[in-house]
């Protein structure tokens with residue numbers, strides 16, 4: 001599924017943890033939230049700018 005537009009920066013971030021459900025919903029959790037309170041566990045999407053953004057490498061991309 002292509003969620004790039006809906007998620008903004010999170011869609012390309014190495015800290016994003018994407019969890020699809022059996023019902024077709026996709027949850028996106030910020031992995032930085034566990035160790036840095038500046039970041040919400042479930043960011044309001046789309047995220048249009050973020051100081052924690054770290055581009056994911058090709059092997060991180062969901063297939």
Ligand code: SF4
Nearest residue numbers: 010013016030050052
């Ligand atoms: S660090 Fe920012 S861009 Fe990356 S997943 Fe968290 S909220 Fe999204």
